Amino acid sequence: MFRRFRIIWQRNTRRWLHQLVLWRIARIPERQFLYILSLVVGIFSGLAALTLKNLIHFVAGQLTDWIEVDSISYLFLVYPFAGILLTVLFVRFVIKDDISHGVSKILYSISRQSSRIKSHNTWSSMVASSLTIGLGGSVGAEAPIVLTGASIGSNLAQLFKLNYKYVTLMVGCGAAGAIAGIFNAPVAGIVFTLEVLMLDLTMAYLIPLLISAVTATMLTHFFMGEDVLLQFMQIHPFTLETVWFYILLGVFTGFVGIWFTRMTLFMEAKFKKIKGWGIRLLIGGLAMGLLVFIFPPLWGEGYVEIALIFNGKGTELLNNSLFYNWKTNEYLLLIFLVGILIFKVIAMVATTGSGGVGGIFAPTLFMGAIAGFFFALIVTKITGVELPGDNFALAGMAGMMAAVMHAPLTGIFLAAELTQGYDLFVPLMITATVAYVTIMKAEPYSIYTKRLAHAGDLLTHHKDQVALRMMNVRKLIETDFEVIRPDATLRDLVTAISVSHRNLYPVVDENETLLGMVKLADVRSLIFENELYDKVLVKDLMYMPESFISPDDSMEKVVEKFETSGRYNLAVIENGKYLGFISRAVAFSKYRKTVQDFSHD
Numbered sequence: 001m002f003r004r005f006r007i008i009w010q011r012n013t014r015r016w017l018h019q020l021v022l023w024r025i026a027r028i029p030e031r032q033f034l035y036i037l038s039l040v041v042g043i044f045s046g047l048a049a050l051t052l053k054n055l056i057h058f059v060a061g062q063l064t065d066w067i068e069v070d071s072i073s074y075l076f077l078v079y080p081f082a083g084i085l086l087t088v089l090f091v092r093f094v095i096k097d098d099i100s101h102g103v104s105k106i107l108y109s110i111s112r113q114s115s116r117i118k119s120h121n122t123w124s125s126m127v128a129s130s131l132t133i134g135l136g137g138s139v140g141a142e143a144p145i146v147l148t149g150a151s152i153g154s155n156l157a158q159l160f161k162l163n164y165k166y167v168t169l170m171v172g173c174g175a176a177g178a179i180a181g182i183f184n185a186p187v188a189g190i191v192f193t194l195e196v197l198m199l200d201l202t203m204a205y206l207i208p209l210l211i212s213a214v215t216a217t218m219l220t221h222f223f224m225g226e227d228v229l230l231q232f233m234q235i236h237p238f239t240l241e242t243v244w245f246y247i248l249l250g251v252f253t254g255f256v257g258i259w260f261t262r263m264t265l266f267m268e269a270k271f272k273k274i275k276g277w278g279i280r281l282l283i284g285g286l287a288m289g290l291l292v293f294i295f296p297p298l299w300g301e302g303y304v305e306i307a308l309i310f311n312g313k314g315t316e317l318l319n320n321s322l323f324y325n326w327k328t329n330e331y332l333l334l335i336f337l338v339g340i341l342i343f344k345v346i347a348m349v350a351t352t353g354s355g356g357v358g359g360i361f362a363p364t365l366f367m368g369a370i371a372g373f374f375f376a377l378i379v380t381k382i383t384g385v386e387l388p389g390d391n392f393a394l395a396g397m398a399g400m401m402a403a404v405m406h407a408p409l410t411g412i413f414l415a416a417e418l419t420q421g422y423d424l425f426v427p428l429m430i431t432a433t434v435a436y437v438t439i440m441k442a443e444p445y446s447i448y449t450k451r452l453a454h455a456g457d458l459l460t461h462h463k464d465q466v467a468l469r470m471m472n473v474r475k476l477i478e479t480d481f482e483v484i485r486p487d488a489t490l491r492d493l494v495t496a497i498s499v500s501h502r503n504l505y506p507v508v509d510e511n512e513t514l515l516g517m518v519k520l521a522d523v524r525s526l527i528f529e530n531e532l533y534d535k536v537l538v539k540d541l542m543y544m545p546e547s548f549i550s551p552d553d554s555m556e557k558v559v560e561k562f563e564t565s566g567r568y569n570l571a572v573i574e575n576g577k578y579l580g581f582i583s584r585a586v587a588f589s590k591y592r593k594t595v596q597d598f599s600h601d
Contacts, residue, residue, distance in 0.1 A: 021161050031204075034166060038173045038208035041156060042215030045149030045177030049216065050223055052126045052141055052148075053182060059134030060300055076136070076293045076320070080351070081285035083135025087128050088281055088355035095124045100352055102147030102359050103448045106171060106197060109154070115168040116158060121151035128357035136292055136299045138347035142182060143359020149174030153212075169205055172197055173212035181216035188414035189213040195407045196448060232310050232418045236388035238427050245385075246427040249375050249392060250399050250434025256341060256371050257403025257439045261447045263345045264360070271353030284354020291347040295340055296320040298347045302366030309373045309393045330381065337374040341367060360447060364404045365397045372396020391424060398428045399435035406439075406446035408432040471555045471590055477572050477580040483508055484538055486515050490526060491533035493518065493541070504569055506578050507542045514571060514578040516542030548573045549582055555591075558582065 024033060091099060097118065099105075102125060109117050125144035133141055153174030157167040172193040180189030190209045274280045292298050297305045297317050308316050315333060317340075318324050326332045348363045372392035380387050394415050401411030411432045416422050443450070482496040486507050496505055503520035518541050526532060526541075547565040549558055549572045561570060562584050572579040 017159065024160060033160075034169065034204075034208050035211060037156060037160070037170060038211040039215055041149070041153045041170055041173045042177040042180075042212035043219065044152045045145075045174045045212065046181035046216030046219035048122075048126060048148045048152065049145045049178050049181035050219065052130060052145055055126075055130045056134045056141055056300075059130065060136070076296060076299065077289040080136040080138070080288040080292055080299075083132050083137050084281060084285045084288065084351060084354050084356040086135070087131045087137075087357055088277060090128055090131060091124075091355065091357070092277065095120060095128070097124075099125050099128060099144075099147075100357055102143030103196065103361075105147060106150045106175065107448060109150075110168055110171065110197065114164050115154055115171050117147075117151040117154040117171070119151070119155050121147055122155060123148070125151075125357060132351065132356035132358050133300055136288075137351040137356045137358055138288060138292070138298045138300065138302075138344065138363065139351050139356060139358025140301050140360065140362025140365075141358065142179065142361035144357060145178045145182060146175045146359075146361075149176075149178035169208055172205070173208050176209045177212040177216035180213040181220050183414060183418065184217055184220045185414055185417035186210075186213035186217045188410055188417055189216070191413050192407065192410045195410050196405060196446075231307075232390070232394055234391075234419055234423055235312075236391050238391070238424055242387065242427070243430065245375075245379060245387060245392075246395055246430045247434050248379075249372060249395055250431040251438050252375055253368060253371050253396055253399030253431065254403050254435040254438025256367060257400055257435060258442050259341075260345050260360075260364070260367060260400070260404050261439075261443050261450070264349055264447060265450065267346065267349035268353060271349065277355060281354045284350040284356075288347055288350040288354070288356075291343050291350070294322065295336070295343055295347075297340055297370075298344055301362035302344075302369075303362065306366060306369040306393070306397075309369055310390050312390065314373055314377075314389055330377070334374065334377060334381070337370055337377070340370050341374065344370075360404065364400050368397035368400030369393040370396070371400065391427070394419070394424060395427050395431040399431040402432040402436040403439040404447050406436065406449075408436045471587075473549065473553055473555060473558060473572075473582070474551045476582050476587055476590060477551065478583060478586065479580040481506055481581060483578070484518070485509070486537070486539035486542065488538045489534050490523075490536040490538075490541075493523065493538055494527055494533065497527070504581065506571065506581075507538055508578045512577045514573055514576070515539075516544045517571065518542050545571065550574060551579060555587075558587065562587070 028036070091097075097120065099121065105121075106117070109115055125147045129139075129141050129144035133139060150171045151174065153170030153172070154167055157170035162170070175197060176186075176189040176193040178189070179192045180186040183189075190206075190213050193209055271280055271284065274283065296319065305317055308314060315328070318326075318333065318336060321336075323332055323336060344363055344367050348358075348360065352358060370393075372395055373389045375396065376387040376389040376392040379385060398408075398411035398415040401414065402408035405411075409432075412425070412428045415428050416425050481502050482500040482505055484493060484496055484505050484507055486509065493505065497520065505518040505520075506514060507516045507518060508514055516539075518538060522543075523541055526536065545565075545567070547561045547567060547570055549561060549570045551572055551574050558570070561567075568584045569581045571581055
């Protein structure tokens with residue numbers, strides 16, 4: 001009875017949705033519909049951001065608010081392990097799918113899956129990351145929220161039968177809305193989408209992104225007022241005398257970014273070699289708990305610690321630690337900060353490698369703030385020049401984002417919007433630019449794209465490859481060639497030439513196996529030798545070309561064979577059997593048409 005009801009309900013739902021799509025196509029112009037849909041995506045992605053952030057902070061507050069700051073707590077050893085365990089159980093037995101590396105998954109879906117993201121990602125990443133981060137996992141919630149927003153956009157676009165470029169646009173709208181909703185920073189949300197996801201900067205794309213980002217930001221104001229994730233009140237003005245220090249900070253954060261990227265990938269590879277999810281959970285969970293016990297600032301996302309630095313309370317980073325009683329010792333604080341810079345990456349990968357769910361966005365900002373604060377303290381100690389720790393912490397955040405994510409504009413605008421003004425725009429630009437230049441030669445790919453690039457799956461940053469991947473080799477096969485047998489005579493070949501408009505003639509046997517081909521230019525002089533018509537056989541005239549194509553080859557491989565062989569037509573063979581030819585002209589024409597489909601008004 002229930003099964004029958006479900007089938008009827010599903011059938012009626014599909015019929016209703018089909019009618020809705022037809023009504024939309026008939027009544028609402030495409031451009032206006034994109035604006036409406038981007039508004040809806042902005043609402044849902046903003047609500048998702050608010051829900052997850054409040055849930056994480058509520059859980060973390062209930063677990064830690066009662067712990068005295070002047071004493072250590074052995075619960076720091078237990079909480080992260082419990083969070084990772086719950087996450088692993090949820091993912092393995094409820095979701096049964098890999099939901100880690102949120103931003104990389106979005107890039108992969110754009111490159112390889114026509115921007116189609118699984119529907120469970122509209123909620124599964126939120127649940128999993130809240131379990132991980134709420135109980136102290138040393139990762140960020142931004143990547144899960146961005147994946148959630150992107151999934152919302154992708155699934156809504158698919159629901160209304162939009163094409164690839166508009167599904168991709170809605171993916172970007174979801175990501176922009178998520179970032180804007182988290183940080184109350186609409187410009188940063190848009191720039192993140194354009195810079196990291198590599199969406200085209202055209203008016204057709206920019207307006208929907210603006211709508212989603214502004215909508216999510218307005219939701220943040222409506223529900224939270226001024227109580228946003230991070231606030232920075234500028235106290236110390238920027239002076240030209242400190243320019244050189246911001247340049248040096250850019251170099252420093254660039255090298256910290258290299259450490260962050262390489263250590264992350266190295267440790268991820270080590271965790272993948274561990275067989276058995278239980279062993280990975282045990283090793284990673286215990287390592288994470290131990291690191292948080294020694295360095296309590298490694299707990300969770302790290303925004304509380306960033307706020308302490310912004311408010312001039314950097315020494316309170318030693319709260320709940322073994323070193324609390326020595327918090328007035330400047331040298332101990334410096335050593336403690338170095339320990340955080342070294343072990344934050346390890347704690348982060350221990351969290352995700354053992355099965356936790358979270359991203360690198362918050363750890364990047366956290367390490368940037370710590371790096372900037374440390375830099376200001378060490379320079380002040382060595383040179384006697386008093387550098388404002390809060391300003392350099394903010395600039396360090398921009399530098400780390402530029403280095404780790406290869407997103408200098410995102411770092412600049414996010415940090416600038418946090419200040420509620422642009423008085424520090426120049427030092428932010430200096431630090432981010434220098435950090436980006438510093439890391440580019442050592443790490444040409446960002447941490448988001450390096451995995452995909454090594455696997456050959458990074459297409460979002462190469463539009464020509466996207467167009468090639470969208471082309472289907474089988475659909476380019478031409479079959480209007482006159483086929484001839486090897487034992488046919490020259491007379492038969494001349495007859496085939498007289499009815500064909502092609503200059504190639506494939507030679508196949510009774511099993512359709514390609515034995516060779518005859519080129520018109522090679523037999524042109526024999527056509528007028530009537531006495532040879534019944535004496536010369538086709539098998540004496542054919543040749544076997546060096547290059548062939550399989551219908552399962554990628555278009556990149558087809559293009560490579562055209563270039564290396566110098567041919568204008570390549571035979572397509574499957575298991576030795578002749579299927580037809582692909583011509584250079586038809587392939588290029590299809591490529592141009594595909595590129596045009598990506599362009600926007």
